[in-house]
Amino acid sequence: MPDTRISELVRMWISGWVVSRGSSDPIDEPWGWTIDVGQPQHVARHVLPEPSEADVRKIVAATSAPGTWLKLFAEEQAVLPWAGPGWRCDSPGFLMTCHLGPEHPEVPAGYTLTSWTRGGVGRVLVRMPAGHFAARGQIAQAGAHVVVDQVETAAEHRRQGLGGLVMRTLQSTAYEAGARTGVLVGTPEGRALYSSLGWTMHSPMTSLCYEPSAAAR
Template sequence: MDAELVRSWVEGWVVSRGAAPPVVEPWGFTFEVGLTGQVTRHVLTDADEPLIRKLTETVTAPNTWIKFFLPPQTVAPWVAPGWRFDSDGFVMSAPLRPTAAEAPAGYRVRTWGRGGVTRVVVLTDDGAFAARGQVAVPGPGRTAVVDQVETSPAHRRKGLGSLVMRTLANAAVDAGSSTAVLGATTEGRALYESLGWRTHGPLTGLIRDAAPEAAYA
């Protein structure tokens, strides 16, 4: 995986999620996320068998995440007990340009920005949630990171995902970005590819399970 692409994704992701600034490691990045289900995240730029074995054997804090750019079937034999795989993902990128983003009949769009992050919510005319997403721009001219795109099951196949993505792209262009990157789920990948996004490779995650409670005091 291209190191610059990974760095851009990490820098934008921490802005999007309000995580701690990333610490550069010999093998990638570490940063504190600070959530119950995700305390710390390690992103491995150049993952290989010795590194995966070492980290999964020595990192024991529950709800630590490790992200890397190899398919899960390659890595599975290297993983120590106590870890489980996150859902499959992909790293994708796209050039950005202004584009029309008009809500279909029955929906309205609200956007707002704070701290380098623009959020988009699509609501029905009566105020029910339909779709959302956000984009982080770490600084002028920097690569934007699209994040947390979601469409309610009741409102899918109505073009709302495309509406969110186009609205986010326009916001990123207004903030000075010409390119964007994201981590896609298998389900989201088809939408992004239909909008011209390119898949660079797999994005795989490991999650450290909580230690089982002691059977006796």
């Protein structure tokens, strides 16, 4: 039987992700959801919370548009053989959640923090006093939960506590807005940070992108 808990968490994630990225509303499919993203290298994505070989092969057979992505909540070694030639495996992701509470982060010396909300998306920007970029992140709220997205720290500013500053600021903003659960899909680099902040990992996510030219090389 499918793990309905994972399906629910993935649905929570995409409901905020489409707001954060300005994508189309998710289209319900028997196996999950399709989202039109509308970017040259990311035309659309098919999200499968409990992927089966039959469903993945059916989607792959019907795909001809480069820049189509599959987001499969399973281990790479299990699902990659189902895709075949032309599908590139991107960096793995990790579906994580966190119970939100009040946060009171301090800005490290030598940095400034700016935050704002527009179009339902809250953003945090950390810079040096002269304006140089150091770190950023954003959130989109969907009901009682919030989705954290695009958290990034410049290479030269890592290990200064800025990732934690961004996350705690976003979590505090979400809590003050009434959200009580945080959801994200993190990178391998971000997973350690999120775990240290109390986030729990529920499922791996494999990302595959259709690049037919790659099959010819």
